[in-house]
Each structure stands twice: as structure tokens, then as C-alpha cells.
Amino acid sequence: MTEVMRRDAEDDGMNFAGFGLVLWSYRWMIVSLCAVSILVTAAIGILLPKMYKSTQPAWRTCRSFWPPPASTRLLLAFAHSQS
Numbered sequence: 001m002t003e004v005m006r007r008d009a010e011d012d013g014m015n016f017a018g019f020g021l022v023l024w025s026y027r028w029m030i031v032s033l034c035a036v037s038i039l040v041t042a043a044i045g046i047l048l049p050k051m052y053k054s055t056q057p058a059w060r061t062c063r064s065f066w067p068p069p070a071s072t073r074l075l076l077a078f079a080h081s082q083s
Contacts, residue, residue, distance in 0.1 A: 023030070
């Protein structure tokens with residue numbers, strides 16, 4: 001067997017040191033892409049108009065929450081009596 005074939009036969013597992021070296025050699029590219037992604041996302045979030053649409057409680061609009069649990073009914077009755 002040649003030396004290359006012997007090394008390939010012995011090297012069946014993952015080489016984590018080699019993986020780490022690849023990540024380390026491309027660290028500036030990885031950091032740059034992450035930074036650009038964060039900045040673009042922040043810019044889009046700042047530039048888009050704010051949208052607030054809800055006008056009533058969710059338990060009134062969704063049938064799966066109707067009727068509200070007893071604890072919610074008690075809380076609503078208490079809040080109504082305080083106003």
C-alpha cells in the first residue's frame with residue numbers, strides 16, 4: 001500500500017482540528033457576514049412602518065378561546081367593577 005492509501009485507511013473519523021482550522025482561516029468572512037446580516041435586519045426593522053392592528057382582545061376573535069376560562073371572567077369582572 002502506498003503512503004496516501006494507508007493514511008486514508010487510517011483516517012476514518014472526523015478531524016475536528018482540521019474543521020477548526022478551516023473555521024479559523026475564514027473567521028473574518030464569517031464575522032463579516034454575520035455583522036452585515038445584523039445591520040441589514042436592523043435597518044429594515046427601523047425603516048419599515050410600525051403596524052399595530054389589534055383592536056379587541058384575542059379571546060373575542062378566536063373561537064377556540066371562547067368562552068374564556070373562569071379565572072379570566074373573574075379578572076374581567078374585577079376590572080370592570082374598578083372602573
